Amino acid sequence: MFELLLSGFGAVFSLNILVLVTVGVAVGIVFGAVPGLTAVMAIALCLPLTFTMGPAAGLSLLVALYIGATSGGLISAILLKIPGTPSSIATTFDGGPMMDKGEGIKALGVGVVFSFLGTIFSIAALIFIAPWLAKVALSFGPHEYFGIAIFSLTLIATLSTGSMLKGLFAGAIGFAISTVGIAPVDAVRRFTFGIPNLNSGFDLLIVLVGVFAISEIIKVAEAVRREQKAAVGQVSMRSIKGFGFSMKEFFEQIPNAFRSASIGLGIGILPGIGGGTSNIVAYIAAKKRSKHPEKFGKGCIDGIVAPETANNAGIGGAMIPLLTLGIPGDAVTAILLGGFMIHGIQPGPMLFVSQGELVYTIFAALILASVLMLILEFWGLRIFVKLLAVPKHILLPIIMVLCVVGAFGLSSRIFDVWSIVVFGLLGYGFVKGGIPAAPFIIGFILGPMAETNFRRGLMLSDGNFMGFITSPIAGSFLGLAALVIVWQVWGAFRDKPSKTAEILRA
Amino acid sequence: MDRANKRELVIGAAMLATGVIYLLLTANLPRKAFIDAAFVPYLLAAGMCLLGALQLIAAWRQPPREDGVAPAEAGPDYLTVGKTLGLIVGYIAVLQWLGFPIATVAYLYLQFLVLTPHDHRVSHGRYLLIALCASVFIYVVFRHGFDLLLPAGLLDFIE
Known part of the structure; x- marks a missing residue:
């Protein structure tokens, strides 16, 4: 393992990958910091750039963007008091008050350092858990994959923010859109309406760019003309030692950081919920366990350590099911999956056997990107603060053009460009209807996996459905899926919203 | 019935309509056996119809909110949304014919104008310059x- 990791480091320390990772982290931080721009957008827009790169370089760039964008949200959460991404919602609770007290640089320093530690913790977990899980998953057949896909779909739809009905519907409609094109096993054309471009269905990148980027542009157009310039808080780096906080304060936060990292990692592994939820859960847990809960919300560093450690710890967590089973945990890992596929790589247990070196190059790129994030985000803060002031009415149309380039670049078809607009309108409809977009994407990805393995499983067991129940792993996952549904339905009847849900809806 | 309930009813109706349309489309698929290419779409259609119906019932039974949320100071600016959508559709429609560089300059310039906040001064020269630089930079890069054959359109002779 360590030999492979060393060879991975050898690959990422080549000049071109080093430059790509540095640029990726910097661009990611900008996308994370500017409210309205997201990690999904950053990766979707940079995906066309990787077309001509090798898999190691291309995927290193994408994971660097992921790390930068997840962490970058803390800059606007503290300086603007607006979370740059949903992963930094809880950071605003204490980041804002600390800024008001003149402790902005300390808040940023704490956020950056614990973001780094959270990421490193999760990458360590990823490096140790993923190869072991991949070995177990090597024995999985269609029955097991069907069970896992159904369990993941259920979890995603029921645990997503907002109404369970809408979450389930979003998952179902994503699944339904994935049925467009040639069906698995018997190769029947479905819902193509005689249009040849639809024979291969919709590409994941097209759906993601439409639902997450185009819909966001349309949404911003609703209010951008009334928008006033955001007041960007100013911080001075003069007479700052280290990262702006003492070693005593650092060591005091270790238990809080460890708990938050564990929460972030655990939630990150679960499909469908990621940094957007874990940062709030970690904040609530830190407040509950604190000796001074009354200080939360008034500007204490515990309230920054918890969300920032948790959201970044979700990075390694979300990569575990992606790399070992080919199941993306959230929208960002869904687009990373698209990135793998563009380079002809299918994530899953075989990846560790056939492309071991590449997997460890990705691990090395994750570690390198984390270190660069620590350096760039704190010491390059002034540049990122300036970028926060770029007006949205200039930025968003340019992003729209980049979306068009990305869609066209996929297969050089105008059809794909039209498709992103259609999915953009669908995503906008979701926003207006309060329907979560993440279950839609996961339904779109896991749907074909569930259907294909269902058909193959039935063929293997001569049309006998019991094969799905008698396989211990498939049976356990299907049982868990049923339990999740029962638990959620029971929860819906109790009608008692959780603290996390309340904060997310606020 | 308050506004929020009506909105939820409309969403339920849209969900149900989507399910019904998908069901009708699924009914046109050729059948070969019980488990075939139409099996999963039928399950999905049934699921979507059921979820739509449940959403409608939930919205119907939901009591009106007594502490109704105060209406926002100003609603969404749908005129700007409409103009933005129009510009995007127009941009894609002429992309192949005009070519990426020209279509992008025109789109960016017009979109900057449409999205400029009320309290900002419109600077035509600056907008044109940004549009031109962005278009040329993206096209050349x-x-x-990256060897991406973006349509050159009217500027094809330059190649």
Whole structure:
């Protein structure tokens, strides 16, 4: 393992990958910091750039963007008091008050350092858990994959923010859109309406760019003309030692950081919920366990350590099911999956056997990107603060053009460009209807996996459905899926919203 | 019935309509056996119809909110949304014919104008310059740096 990791480091320390990772982290931080721009957008827009790169370089760039964008949200959460991404919602609770007290640089320093530690913790977990899980998953057949896909779909739809009905519907409609094109096993054309471009269905990148980027542009157009310039808080780096906080304060936060990292990692592994939820859960847990809960919300560093450690710890967590089973945990890992596929790589247990070196190059790129994030985000803060002031009415149309380039670049078809607009309108409809977009994407990805393995499983067991129940792993996952549904339905009847849900809806 | 309930009813109706349309489309698929290419779409259609119906019932039974949320100071600016959508559709429609560089300059310039906040001064020269620089930069980087054959359109002779 360590030999492979060393060879991975050898690959990422080549000049071109080093430059790509540095640029990726910097661009990611900008996308994370500017409210309205997201990690999904950053990766979707940079995906066309990787077309001509090798898999190691291309995927290193994408994971660097992921790390930068997840962490970058803390800059606007503290300086603007607006979370740059949903992963930094809880950071605003204490980041804002600390800024008001003149402790902005300390808040940023704490956020950056614990973001780094959270990421490193999760990458360590990823490096140790993923190869072991991949070995177990090597024995999985269609029955097991069907069970896992159904369990993941259920979890995603029921645990997503907002109404369970809408979450389930979003998952179902994503699944339904994935049925467009040639069906698995018997190769029947479905819902193509005689249009040849639809024979291969919709590409994941097209759906993601439409639902997450185009819909966001349309949404911003609703209010951008009334928008006033955001007041960007100013911080001075003069007479700052280290990262702006003492070693005593650092060591005091270790238990809080460890708990938050564990929460972030655990939630990150679960499909469908990621940094957007874990940062709030970690904040609530830190407040509950604190000796001074009354200080939360008034500007204490515990309230920054918890969300920032948790959201970044979700990075390694979300990569575990992606790399070992080919199941993306959230929208960002869904687009990373698209990135793998563009380079002809299918994530899953075989990846560790056939492309071991590449997997460890990705691990090395994750570690390198984390270190660069620590350096760039704190010491390059002034540049990122300036970028926060770029007006949205200039930025968003340019992003729209980049979306068009990305869609066209996929297969050089105008059809794909039209498709992103259609999915953009669908995503906008979701926003207006309060329907979560993440279950839609996961339904779109896991749907074909569930259907294909269902058909193959039935063929293997001569049309006998019991094969799905008698396989211990498939049976356990299907049982868990049923339990999740029962638990959620029971929860819906109790009608008692959780603290996390309340904060997310606020 | 308050506004929020009506909105939820409309969403339920849209969900149900989507399910019904998908069901009708699924009914046109050729059948070969019980488990075939139409099996999963039928399950999905049934599921979507059921979820739509449940959403409608939930919205119907939901009591009106007594502490109704105060209406926002100003609603969404749908005129700007409409103009933005129009510009995007127009941009894609002429992309192949005009070519990426020209279509992008025109789109960016017009979109900057449409999205400029009320309290900002419109600077035509600055907007044109940004549009031109962005278009040329993106075109050159992708066409020559990443071998992406973006349509050149009317400027095809330059190649």
